[in-house]
Amino acid sequence: MSFTQQLRDENQDIFQAIFNHPFVDGIGKKDVPNESIAHYIKADFEYLNAFMRIYGIALSKSNKREDIRFFGEQIQFVLNSESHPHHNFCDYIGVGYEELQGHPLPPTADHYIKHMMYHAQIGSLAETIGALLPCPWTYLEIGYALMNKYKPEKHHPFYPWISFYADERFGKIVMEMRNRLDEFAENTSRDEQKKIKEAFRKSCQLELAFWEMAYTCEDWPMKELVIGR
Template sequence: MLFSEKLRKEADEIYQGIFRHPFVEGLGKGDLDPESIIHYVKADFEYLNAFMNIYGLAIAKSTRREDMAYFHEQIAFVLNGEIHPHNNLCRVAGVAYDDLKGFPLPPTADHYVSHMKSTALTGSMGEILAALLPCPWTYYEIGKYLMETVQPKPDHPFYEWITFYAEDEVGQITNELRRRLDTWAKGVGPDELEKAKVAFLKSCQLEYRFWDMAITKEIWPFSVEQEVTTS
């Protein structure tokens, strides 16, 4: 069994939990609370900015030009592609996307970003790939799950969101990340594999919590000034 297949098996409980999460259910039913959508988009815009930072850290650690080209391409996808599902969410919530940019990360999103950043700074290439993988992989599976269970028509409020993540492009991104991780896994010992597994599972848990964060509109306990990562 490939390393990524083993990871997927270990994380199955988390994936199943994500498919049944109230936010994902709300995407399928089309009845999400607009305030939860807004909370999610604010956090996700900054999360995706941090994701690009992490690809940059991966480039800094790359020793092969081919790896540099790969991470560079992935940055372009986040930069230009993921605005579409965000625009869909904003339209349904009745807000302008620009008004949701530049907010500090809520605790869970901050935790997720810190996990990926520290992995990128201190971990091996395999650990970095493992920490990044749940991002496209859980969304790709959510997209496919909603396509199958809801079979949305173009007039479904989240048609664009669902079809974006269920599309081949996100599938290919997931498969390429898996392929790279599986290639890396063939050349390392059990200790290295264990560390990558831990990084992967933590990202899966934090994917689940990211949806919770949106439903509960999680905030910091005190409203003091906070760092904003981008403008």
Template sequence: MSFTKELRRENEDVFQAIFDHPFVQGLGEGELPKEAVAHYVKADYEYLNTFLTLYGTAISQSDSREDITFFHNQIAFVLGDEIHPHRNLSDYAGTPYENLQGYPMPPTADHYRAHMKSVATEGLLGKTIAAMLPCPWTYDEIGKELKRRFSPEPDHPFYEWIEFYADDSIAETTGYMMKRLDEEAERASPEDRRKMKEAFRKSCQLELAFWEMSYSLEEWPAGKETAR
């Protein structure tokens, strides 16, 4: 069994909890509180800014032009393409996308950012990929699951969001990162493989927590959010 198949089997509980979360189910059903959707976009915009820098870190840890090209293209993808599902959510929330940018991250999103950056500073590409992979992997499966289960038509409020993440381009991103993680794990020490598993598991847990953070409108215990 490949390393990534082990990871998927060991984290089935978290994946299933993500599929069952009321925010994710609401995306499929086409009905969510608008304030929760806006809260998600605010946090995810900043989260993706961190993801951009992590792709840059992955480039610095890469030895092959193939990897460098892949991570470079992913930066372009986030900047140029991943704004489309955000705009779909912003339209639903009734707020211009530009008005949902520049807010401080809620505690869970901030924790997720700190976790990935901490793993990436260890300097091993395999660990960096392990911490990043749950994001595209869970969204790939969410998109396909929602499309299969709800069969949304173009008039569905979240049709564009579901179609975007059910698209093969997300699966291709996930597939490449899985392949590279399998290769890195193959030559890693047992201790580094253990750390990769820990990083992956924590990121999966934080993906689930991100959905809950959005649905519950999580904020810091004191102080109001203010856009920069």
């Protein structure tokens, strides 16, 4: 069994909880509150900006040209392609994409970004990938799960979102990340593998928490301090 398959098996509980979450399942049922969708886009726009920067850190740690190429391509993919699912959500709720950009991060999204940045800054490249991988991997499986459960057709309001993440191209990205992590894991110590597993599971937990954050429109308990008052 590959290292990444071990990771997947060890985190089946969280993956299943994500599939069952009312926001995620609601995408298939066409039943997600508009305010939750808006809250999700506000946080995810900033999250993906951070994700690209962390890809950049991974690129800077890469010694092989194929790794440099891969992480460079992923930055371009997030920048140019992953706005399409956001546009689907925006069209559904009737809000312009630009209106949902530049908002402060809710607590969970803020913590998630700092968690990944921590591993990227102080950990190995393998540890960095371990922290990054749950995001695309869970989305790929969400796409598969919604396709299999609801069999949406093109008139489904969230068909563009579901089909984007269930697409073969997205699956190839996940598999390339898995292959890299499997290769690195073969040459790492048990202590290093433990760090990767911990980073991966925490990111899985935060993926689940991100959906809950969006669904409940989580915010900071106290308003931001206004300097100068």
